[in-house]
Amino acid sequence: MIDAMPPIDVDARVIANVRLGHGYSVLALEAPAVGEQTAPGQFVMIKATPGTDPLLRRPFSVFEVLRDASGAVTAISILNKIAGRSTRLLYDLEPGDRVQCLGPLGRSFTVVGAPQQAWMVAGGVGLAPFATLAEALARAGTPATLFYGARTGGELFYLDYFERLGVTLALATEDGSRGARGRVTTPLEAALARLGGPGMAMVQACGPEPMLEAVARLAARHGQPSEVSVERTMGCGLGGCYSCVVPVKQGAEPPHFVRSCIAGPVFDGAGLVWD
Amino acid sequence: MIDAMPPIDVDARVIANVRLGHGYSVLALEAPAVGEQTAPGQFVMIKATPGTDPLLRRPFSVFEVLRDASGAVTAISILNKIAGRSTRLLYDLEPGDRVQCLGPLGRSFTVVGAPQQAWMVAGGVGLAPFATLAEALARAGTPATLFYGARTGGELFYLDYFERLGVTLALATEDGSRGARGRVTTPLEAALARLGGPGMAMVQACGPEPMLEAVARLAARHGQPSEVSVERTMGCGLGGCYSCVVPVKQGAEPPHFVRSCIAGPVFDGAGLVWD
Amino acid sequence: MDLSVRIGTLELPTPLIAASGCFGYGLEYDEVVDLASLGGVAVKGLFLAEREGHPPERIVETPSGMLNAIGLQGIGVHRFVREKLPALRARGARTIVNICGSTLDEYVEVAKVLTDADGVSALELNISCPNIKEGGIQFGCSLTGTHDVTSAVRKATHLPVIPKLTPNVTDVASFARAAEDAGADAVSLVNTFLAMAIDVETRRPKLSNVLGGLSGPAIRPIAVRMVWECRQAVKIPVIGMGGIMDARDALEFILAGATAVQIGTANFVDPFVWGKIRDGLVAYLDRHGIARIADLVGALDTTPRKAVHA
Amino acid sequence: MDLSVRIGTLELPTPLIAASGCFGYGLEYDEVVDLASLGGVAVKGLFLAEREGHPPERIVETPSGMLNAIGLQGIGVHRFVREKLPALRARGARTIVNICGSTLDEYVEVAKVLTDADGVSALELNISCPNIKEGGIQFGCSLTGTHDVTSAVRKATHLPVIPKLTPNVTDVASFARAAEDAGADAVSLVNTFLAMAIDVETRRPKLSNVLGGLSGPAIRPIAVRMVWECRQAVKIPVIGMGGIMDARDALEFILAGATAVQIGTANFVDPFVWGKIRDGLVAYLDRHGIARIADLVGALDTTPRKAVHA
Ligand SMILES: Cc1cc2nc3c(=O)[nH]c(=O)nc-3n(C[C@H](O)[C@H](O)[C@H](O)COP(=O)(O)OP(=O)(O)OC[C@H]3O[C@@H](n4cnc5c(N)ncnc54)[C@H](O)[C@@H]3O)c2cc1C
Ligand SMILES: Cc1cc2nc3c(=O)[nH]c(=O)nc-3n(C[C@H](O)[C@H](O)[C@H](O)COP(=O)(O)OP(=O)(O)OC[C@H]3O[C@@H](n4cnc5c(N)ncnc54)[C@H](O)[C@@H]3O)c2cc1C
Numbered sequence A, B: 001m002i003d004a005m006p007p008i009d010v011d012a013r014v015i016a017n018v019r020l021g022h023g024y025s026v027l028a029l030e031a032p033a034v035g036e037q038t039a040p041g042q043f044v045m046i047k048a049t050p051g052t053d054p055l056l057r058r059p060f061s062v063f064e065v066l067r068d069a070s071g072a073v074t075a076i077s078i079l080n081k082i083a084g085r086s087t088r089l090l091y092d093l094e095p096g097d098r099v100q101c102l103g104p105l106g107r108s109f110t111v112v113g114a115p116q117q118a119w120m121v122a123g124g125v126g127l128a129p130f131a132t133l134a135e136a137l138a139r140a141g142t143p144a145t146l147f148y149g150a151r152t153g154g155e156l157f158y159l160d161y162f163e164r165l166g167v168t169l170a171l172a173t174e175d176g177s178r179g180a181r182g183r184v185t186t187p188l189e190a191a192l193a194r195l196g197g198p199g200m201a202m203v204q205a206c207g208p209e210p211m212l213e214a215v216a217r218l219a220a221r222h223g224q225p226s227e228v229s230v231e232r233t234m235g236c237g238l239g240g241c242y243s244c245v246v247p248v249k250q251g252a253e254p255p256h257f258v259r260s261c262i263a264g265p266v267f268d269g270a271g272l273v274w275d
Numbered sequence C, D: 001m002d003l004s005v006r007i008g009t010l011e012l013p014t015p016l017i018a019a020s021g022c023f024g025y026g027l028e029y030d031e032v033v034d035l036a037s038l039g040g041v042a043v044k045g046l047f048l049a050e051r052e053g054h055p056p057e058r059i060v061e062t063p064s065g066m067l068n069a070i071g072l073q074g075i076g077v078h079r080f081v082r083e084k085l086p087a088l089r090a091r092g093a094r095t096i097v098n099i100c101g102s103t104l105d106e107y108v109e110v111a112k113v114l115t116d117a118d119g120v121s122a123l124e125l126n127i128s129c130p131n132i133k134e135g136g137i138q139f140g141c142s143l144t145g146t147h148d149v150t151s152a153v154r155k156a157t158h159l160p161v162i163p164k165l166t167p168n169v170t171d172v173a174s175f176a177r178a179a180e181d182a183g184a185d186a187v188s189l190v191n192t193f194l195a196m197a198i199d200v201e202t203r204r205p206k207l208s209n210v211l212g213g214l215s216g217p218a219i220r221p222i223a224v225r226m227v228w229e230c231r232q233a234v235k236i237p238v239i240g241m242g243g244i245m246d247a248r249d250a251l252e253f254i255l256a257g258a259t260a261v262q263i264g265t266a267n268f269v270d271p272f273v274w275g276k277i278r279d280g281l282v283a284y285l286d287r288h289g290i291a292r293i294a295d296l297v298g299a300l301d302t303t304p305r306k307a308v309h310a
């Protein structure tokens, strides 16, 4: 599904920047016009500082769309994890600072409806697109499960947020400190095996690419559709630079490089070619 | 006079940044080790932000050396005037921010003693080196006068500071809103004419180069020694790059380019060659 | 305030042109920019056939710049004419097609297809892509090669022909001269600087192609110098580019001798940069009481200042 | 952890050398750096006679870089030997003298004076200064010129001879080859990129010399590429430089093939950078379990990654 509205660029004031630990923070940006248009899984391109070093914006999923008591959109937030220079700069921002925020961009997740279930599969910071998806699913009354994996229990965030929305949680940690020990694909595979029949669950994943590949294969093997949100280095986010391509199947022909910023970041899991 | 101690580089916390208006601010930096060593007229090289844009440090006179009740040095301040990117970044700093501060650097003003008088001549932000010089003169019991010119009365700062030190003030503004109308050289010339004889006053100037030239010529014409602090673009502040040169007389030979960061910024006014 | 400039027979409403490879096929930006309001749109480099380009990583950021090794992924000239050109024409864009070739004949073939098509304003000859062996760089780094491609395409089309020069040469002005002698209507420069970046932790190149092209503000001072050299070497218009981020940067190129400028990397950083630069140019003309931006082309004053001393 | 490297007969305790023109005559930094702890000190370029250099403005900042047109102000080789060399020797500095000439004979003359002097570790031939007409660039931009200066100086001295190459050429590797053929013990690169900056408000160049040389992080990706190209072209050691700000940057050059590196602009930004980079190199060797930094020279792995798809 494509968002119809043109993206806008907001000189957004930082409203809050809550450090969650483990290099994660939730950065709230005063960009209501972006939030109003955002569909689950869409992203924004953010420039943390003016000047030319760092030069390029960085892509971030819209995490929350924040509303006031009246329900009017006041801001968006991103779930930021320190990976390098810009994410470090974002982590260090304080209320009152400003960033450039361009969006919403890209294709969003499908919001399926009952009786089909929505199974969200998140690895680490891949949780980001699912907060808004869970809200949309709740509004649609679609039964939803979140399979959520991290290195350790301390890196599992916003669990209450999803519980409040009636989302069933299936957790996994590599150190076994919370939920099943191992990868998130472990509980996912078990659940898929228990599932009645094909097409009963739409499996929607975001996280490291090896995880996306595993999830897509598992879903296919169990006859379930899947959507995966890929993370490729993005120079522009608008289709201008061809930096963000992923190989996509096209029938008999050899796979074809497709720009994930406009054809994605959300793709049909069955359509992607994995290494 | 050369400061004997090697310069040090301090990752200095911003203690305060008082905006004075007209693009001026007084930025207090927690760099006591620099302050303890600073002689009047010396400067520091400051990098306002990490990263490579802007790349180079910028030179600033040490304005105040700040002390606690016990008299121990706690910080230095600079009188910052917005001229471009780095001075803008410094103007926008808030307490808690950090800057790299290297110093003290360069040759300082001579602290003359009675019966000789010290005549300080400041144009605009050229006031900066005279706060510490006035203190040193007060300690030495040297009669001191500050000739201080600016575009308008609102740009004459820290007058009470100098009065408290017993400095006689002779002000000039181009719009006549405060003190004599016109350039600071107007009251200076009048005073030089009234002065008893040669050598009675050491004229010490800092400000735009045309002013420095005028002051040096006036002092010479009236048989008074002068010292001027020049402002040239500085890449390093330590004698490494040869960017900051000024032409200096050397007897019969043609004038010679001298590095103002180590041979200056304070020079004998009679020794410089003016355009 | 008159921002219009002429490139040969081509009349542009503003000197601001989208740089090839930094603006897709133009239509990607339909939502954020009025394509007709730009001086022109240089589309992604096209060969005769479709190309997949290099595998990721295709770009990496460097200090005040970026490296790219896209490898000229593209839909080929035939699909371009069928699928993109009509829409570009409909929007009133002045479309400059950046053409590539593995052989001299391919350049000519591509040029012919575009000449027969409707809605192409000019041909920019990409003889300077540093990222693929057969990307024409073998032409762009030799004077005869530059001359031969230019005159061959010149003979094949009535459209304005604009060879795009590589900065990876000792004397770029001689290449501008070779292009002019071969009948070019203008030259554009600079393409990217051949460069590389290494991930020291993995000890591998950051780009799958090992080498990439450096663009962005980092290269601007070199690009301005090269435009200035070309301005003095040829009579035909020079189109300047390399790290233009704002109106001040654009004016640097114009004063150095660029009749028009192209903007690439800046469009990634801010797709709304076009209006900002346009407004900045108008404000500058206003502030300096200049009626036509064309009067600023090459207006750099290099007469020595009063000597500091004898 | 062994940081030592060899440049021909020269044994350096670390690969970190102060770049010429960015460290005065070394003694300016006596207070902030232990000169003996550096791999070497390349002093400001010297002609036979004293030179006044260009009038200000001599430098201007650009995005992640700076332009300089100092014009090789200097005290001349005779005063250098009298006034600076003894103190450098006393401090145990490994002094690399960057020599300039307006003619081939002048290079030879300067080389002889330094060969007879006591305390010179090597001669770096500055055939690449972009800022003065007679600064040897006419040698540095021609293969025969590079060969001739190198072999002439080679014959005149037993000291290691290190031609310093300009990046303002089409094929820098061929210049490295010419230097090697002429008997150079090593090559160093890059010198600065010819560039310019314009003050658009006054419409004048920002530098009195109009043109200047670009240095700093902006040029690093191009410089790393050139070092990599030279590494593959010659057997003699390559000394790399261009925008090194930290240990990571230094390692990029070393992995690309630099046996030693020079640091210029970074020393302006932070005169205490030397200890920081040294510590960073040690930490890297430690982290990767490598005993000798020499083992990393040219260790870049360019074997293609697993293809993204067939
Ligand atoms: C559609 C999309 C949505 C994303 N959503 C989020 C999110 O919600 N929260 C979050 O923390 N991160 C998200 N990312 C990843 C985020 O964009 C990168 O972590 C960020 O760009 C790194 O920038 P940096 O300057 O901190 O790191 P850099 O200094 O640029 O690089 C440091 C490391 O990060 C890697 N990297 C650089 N750019 C990217 C990129 N675009 N994608 C992945 N890795 C990269 C580099 O290869 C390098 O290994 C998303 C990426 C995409 C493409
Ligand atoms: C010894 C010395 C002491 C100084 N003391 C002070 C002080 O106490 N307070 C203060 O506000 N300023 C002082 N200056 C001037 C200050 O260094 C410059 O204003 C500053 O470097 C401008 O940097 P920028 O990034 O803001 O401007 P840029 O963006 O670098 O340039 C903007 C304008 O400032 C000019 N400029 C750049 N560098 C210098 C320079 N080093 N000197 C003069 N003009 C320059 C440029 O030519 C340009 O016209 C001093 C300069 C020197 C040499």
Ligand SMILES: Cc1cc2nc3c(=O)[nH]c(=O)nc-3n(C[C@H](O)[C@H](O)[C@H](O)COP(=O)(O)O)c2cc1C
Pocket (backbone or CB within 6 Å): A241, C019, C020, C021, C022, C044, C045, C068, C070, C072, C098, C126, C129, C164, C190, C191, C192, C214, C215, C216, C217, C241, C242, C243, C244, C262, C263, C264, C265, C266
């Ligand atoms: C991602 C990317 C792709 C590019 N593709 C092309 C291309 O296909 N053809 C071409 O002639 N130049 C191409 N260029 C070069 C630009 O058109 C331009 O010459 C260069 O980037 C310098 O301008 P800039 O600094 O404003 O980006 C490309 C540049 C980038 C960054």
Ligand SMILES: Cc1cc2nc3c(=O)[nH]c(=O)nc-3n(C[C@H](O)[C@H](O)[C@H](O)COP(=O)(O)O)c2cc1C
Pocket (backbone or CB within 6 Å): B241, D019, D020, D021, D022, D044, D045, D068, D070, D072, D098, D126, D129, D164, D190, D191, D192, D214, D215, D216, D217, D241, D242, D243, D244, D262, D263, D264, D265, D266
């Ligand atoms: C101010 C300045 C002066 C320089 N003078 C010389 C010189 O005299 N001789 C020389 O060979 N290189 C000279 N260079 C070039 C440097 O030695 C070095 O090659 C270049 O700056 C790239 O390294 P960097 O990016 O680390 O500065 C100079 C560079 C600068 C910035």
Ligand code: FES
Pocket (backbone or CB within 6 Å): A233, A234, A235, A236, A237, A238, A239, A240, A241, A242, A243, A244, A245, A259, A260, A261, A262
């Ligand atoms: S990020 Fe530029 S095309 Fe996708």
Ligand code: FES
Pocket (backbone or CB within 6 Å): B233, B234, B235, B236, B237, B238, B239, B240, B241, B242, B243, B244, B245, B259, B260, B261, B262
């Ligand atoms: S500022 Fe570098 S020599 Fe004076």
